[in-house]
Amino acid sequence: MQNLTKVTLALVAGLTALAAPAAAQEVRAAGAATYADLVDLADPADLVIRAQIRDQALLSPERAPGVRRGYGRLYVEARTQALIAGSAPIGESIRYLVDVPLDENGKPPKLKKREVILFARAAGRPGEIQLIAPTAQLPWSEEHEARLRPILAELSAPDAPPSVLGVRDILSMPGNLAGESETQMFLNTDGEGPVSITVVRRPNMAPVWGVSWTEIVDQAARPPAKDTLAWYRIACFLPDGLPADANLAQDPTSRAQAEEDFRFVQQSLGPCRRNRS
Known part of the structure; x- marks a missing residue:
């Protein structure tokens, strides 16, 4: 795995800024995202990405300010599987930070090789993205993607209802x-x-x-x-x-x-x- 010193200060600061209002946001059960959950994630996202996690590392608490109790912040390297929505160029490899719940021993889940859906924006450096909320990552499934696509189509329509x-x-x-x-x-x-x-x-x-x-x-x-x-x-x-x-x-x-x-x-x-x- 790449050296964690390559996690840029901008990426850490960006997720930290989101942590205060959004740290408590998570889907409590895999596959249990409601329609509102999906729109909450998709609406502010410039990029919706299907990716496969290749490696992960848990950041030390001093490098992960603002993380809610019972959670840890992961540095993740992933392989892009598909750009579901968005026009910004992204490479085959992407890096990002995400907050995940820890088990009773303080260990994060093992996500290597799992496919996920990421709701993000470009972070300003090639290969780096910033999630729109600290937990804006869902497990990928055909059902999740099938439910997302009509939402994304509605959001991008010229006559989309305003907020x-x-x-x-x-x-x-x-x-x-x-x-x-x-x-x-x-x-x-x-x-x-x-x-x-x-x-x-x-x-x-x-x-x-x-x-x-x-x-x-x-x-x-x-x-x-x-x-x-x-x-x-x-x-x-x-x-x-x-x-x-x-x-x-x-x-x-x-x-x-x-x-x-x-x-x-x-x-x-x-x-x-x-x-x-």
Whole structure:
């Protein structure tokens, strides 16, 4: 194995910077990555690589600051099997750092010859990559790759839904009939143009709702299908509760209706399950 002094300070510093917010992120059981787990990894990654580990070395604690308790940091040399996504050139051999759980004797798992999926960005030196989180490595399997490919295709599409940052405004308006109302919710995003959710209630009918990803508020819009990028953007990033200052209604009845419709949308979306904690 190459001398560990060739692990550059930039590579160590880069992973250390990620460790504080992301050190606890890991898939707790092999093969148990949820849809949200996969998008969490794929979305910020410039490179998604299938690789086979050729060698590993456990860094000493003084060379691995920020590692969570029960984990160790490995220096890994791997052989590129395929570039699943990304356009940056990578060589046949790559080097990176990854945090892995240690056993009761303080030993890391033996990963030599195992195939993995890496979610990374270029580290600035030939042959080096930096994982987007300290544990952004999954065991490769045909199932994992098959589930990833449609996610990557959605993320790279020109009309990909933008990331949702929260609720900007919500307003519920009563209709002309008892039990009739329409609630419009506008979301903050990291892209251009508003995203809106509309909830329509009619007497003696089940409430219906939909999301519009354009400037047009469309009553004919429908909810996003589960385990799609549009579903993930909303289900995984709506706040747990409606911010009080986002509710624009003045009268208590309309404010209460907005709260109820917000909860209705959340329940309809279902939980955003993650196995990376």
